[in-house]
Amino acid sequence: MALEDPTIVLRGVAASEGIAIGTAFVLEDEDVAIPRWEVHRDRVKSEVARFRYALGRTKDEMVVIHNKALKVFGKSHARLMDAYLLILNDPFLNKDVIKIIETTHVNAEFALTQVIDRTIKVMENFEDEYFRDRKYDILDVGHKILRHLMGHEKKTLQTITDPSIIIAHNLTPTDTMNIKEGVALGFATNIGGKTAHTALLAQSMTIPAVVGMR
Amino acid sequence: MTKKDYVISNRLGLHARPASLFVKTTSRFTSAVKIIKDGQEIDGKSIMGLLMLAAGPGTPLTITADGPDEADVLKALDDLFERHFDDDIDGD
Numbered sequence: 001m002a003l004e005d006p007t008i009v010l011r012g013v014a015a016s017e018g019i020a021i022g023t024a025f026v027l028e029d030e031d032v033a034i035p036r037w038e039v040h041r042d043r044v045k046s047e048v049a050r051f052r053y054a055l056g057r058t059k060d061e062m063v064v065i066h067n068k069a070l071k072v073f074g075k076s077h078a079r080l081m082d083a084y085l086l087i088l089n090d091p092f093l094n095k096d097v098i099k100i101i102e103t104t105h106v107n108a109e110f111a112l113t114q115v116i117d118r119t120i121k122v123m124e125n126f127e128d129e130y131f132r133d134r135k136y137d138i139l140d141v142g143h144k145i146l147r148h149l150m151g152h153e154k155k156t157l158q159t160i161t162d163p164s165i166i167i168a169h170n171l172t173p174t175d176t177m178n179i180k181e182g183v184a185l186g187f188a189t190n191i192g193g194k195t196a197h198t199a200l201l202a203q204s205m206t207i208p209a210v211v212g213m214r
Numbered sequence: 215m216t217k218k219d220y221v222i223s224n225r226l227g228l229h230a231r232p233a234s235l236f237v238k239t240t241s242r243f244t245s246a247v248k249i250i251k252d253g254q255e256i257d258g259k260s261i262m263g264l265l266m267l268a269a270g271p272g273t274p275l276t277i278t279a280d281g282p283d284e285a286d287v288l289k290a291l292d293d294l295f296e297r298h299f300d301d302d303i304d305g306d
């Protein structure tokens with residue numbers, strides 16, 4: 001009796017062409033549940049301070065990634081980190097989020113998520129694929145701030161030492177820039193379009209990438 | 215307040231890199247900058263706002279600057295538009 005073929009075939013969009021054969025490194029998806037609580041009037045100031053502190057920590061982290069990107073991937077990819085730093089300084093985050101905390105007395109995580117969601121909703125409806133894909137950049141920055149707020153340390157791709165094909169639900173540009181040189185043989189993700197930065201990065205690293213797998 | 219009309223002239227429109235350049239330029243000045251597209255008004259110092267405009271090539275924009283250095287802001291933006299945001303120098 002023949003065994004059933006255990007092969008699973010997933011198809012997606014060829015974001016960067018090529019063939020890769022190797023061990024899979026599967027990045028577990030981290031779906032963070034956003035807590036919501038009411039902040040007492042006396043605690044609003046310290047909640048705003050907690051948010052500003054998380055923003056500052058995220059900026060520090062981004063500067064490190066920016067410098068690394070500059071060294072490893074060159075100026076054009078480092079520019080993306082430039083845009084990320086500008087997002088961290090954006091009035092939407094520095095004014096709107098704080099205003100929501102101050103006026104509706106909710107925690108920073110919840111206020112931040114409201115602002116990010118509002119932005120994403122607008123971007124999702126764009127006809128132009130490039131502009132629609134920018135929502136991943138906003139989400140990436142938002143997740144980074146959330147991680148600093150909630151004290152989560154993400155298992156990063158920096159821990160990979162053997163050459164592997166990286167499989168993930170989603171890879172953010174900062175995820176991919178954290179990978180050691182020569183370790184990534186290819187990327188395969190569920191999320192992402194042809195013009196997402198991870199796709200562009202794979203093209204410049206000349207390694208194959210499949211996105212939008214199902 | 216100073217006001218001027220522009221048309222997005224670079225190849226890809228106001229995507230991440232030109233939008234970054236735009237915000238870096240306007241942020242050097244103290245004047246408040248606003249961008250108006252189809253009646254939608256956003257803060258000219260907000261990259262998230264700029265990306266939310268999804269301004270592709272050929273998009274007409276009205277830009278206003280209000281403050282002590284408003285003329286200088288528009289002069290710097292004139293220069294940026296004339297250089298097409300350096301779009302063709304080394305890509306994105």
